[in-house]
Amino acid sequence: MRKNSLHTLTGTWADRIILLSCLTLIAVAWLFIHALMASGPAQAAIYYNKTLLATYPLPQTGQASIHFEAMGKLGISEITIDQQGARITSSPCITQQCVLSGAHRHSGDMIACVPNQILVTIRGRSDTQFDAIAE
Amino acid sequence: MILTRPSLHELDKQARWLALLMLAIGLHLFEASLPSLGPWFKPGLANLVTLLTLLWMGPKAAVLLAITRVIVGAFFIGTLFTPTFVMSMAGAISAATVMIIAWRYQPAVSLIGISLLAAVAHMLAQFITVETLFIQQSALYYALPPLLLLSTISGWLNGALAMYIAARLP
Known part of the structure; x- marks a missing residue:
């Protein structure tokens, strides 16, 4: 059966069942998490490993931006929260993936610096539909 | 003790494995050099080679390739023995294990389904590793659904690509 299926790029019936199952589970989880996270005003929560360091509301247009220095395992991660969302502006980690990921403002978004054990999550309803991933 | 020269067949097999490893x-x-589409998301092209190795050379060669690839890759990137390396290793081993299980025990599943399952296992393993070892916050999992969706799509596409390659390079 597997050799016969080499003729097609659309997969077998079993593949399609797996795909459908995955998509269903993802959709249910996504809706559940969205309902859980999207209530209340938009805010950014900053964690170091198990510890919640700070929670800030996302500033609206005209409001001053917030700068926070989070002491992580390797050193200080600088976090800026402004109209565009929350972002890590500097980090002592090697890869700098957290800095490169840019600003995030959507409910459920997160920025994680694993080497420095810093996590920034966004929850609540954001007014601006800004897509940081596609930036 | 007499050292015997390896057979041509054995040398050919080793050369093919090394080519796949490279x-x-x-x-x-x-x-690693691509811009990030999300935390810890990669298109999974390296896992595609693991899948082809499983198809052509068997489970042992596939697992060995996955582990060696992560170690040598991390050495070149400069992340050897860092949390990024641990995540990468957990993802690669999980993906290879799921590939082998699906390959051995689910004959109705083609390379597309195997690749899809491996991509999902890879992403889940990374999240579980981070949540267990580095950032012990369940809030991490809130970002999982969109990343799993990307993994599902990339897993399907990589599987289709693996089928295309396997059909032309038996």
């Missing part, structure tokens, strides 16, 4: 390492480095 390809996997190259793709690993290429993926």
Whole structure:
């Protein structure tokens, strides 16, 4: 059966069942998490490993931006929260993936610096539909 | 003790495995240099080589390739023995294990389904590793659904690509 299926790029019936199952589970989880996270005003929560360091509301247009220095395992991660969302502006980690990921403002978004054990999550309803991933 | 020269067949097999390893390492480095589509998301091209190795050379060669690829790739990127390396290793081993289980025990599943399951296992393993070892916050999992969706799509596409390659390079 597997050799016969080499003729097609659309997969077998079993593949399609797996795909459908995955998509269903993802959709249910996504809706559940969205309902859980999207209530209340938009805010950014900053964690170091198990510890919640700070929670800030996302500033609206005209409001001053917030700068926070989070002491992580390797050193200080600088976090800026402004109209565009929350972002890590500097980090002592090697890869700098957290800095490169840019600003995030959507409910459920997160920025994680694993080497420095810093996590920034966004929850609540954001007014601006800004897509940081596609930036 | 008499050292016997390896057979041509054995040498050919080793050369093919090394060629696949070089390809996997190259793709690993290429993926590391790509702009991020989300935390810890990669297109999974290096896992595609693991899948082809499983198809052509068996489970042992595939697992060995996955582990060696992560070690050598991390050495070149400069992340050897860092949390990024641990995540990468957990993802690669999980993906290879799921590939082998699906390959052995689910004959109705083609390379597309195997690749899809491996991509999902890879992403889940990374999240579980981070949540267990580095950032012990369940809030991490809130970002999982969109990343799993990307993994599902990339897993399907990589599986289709693996089928295309396997059909032309038996």
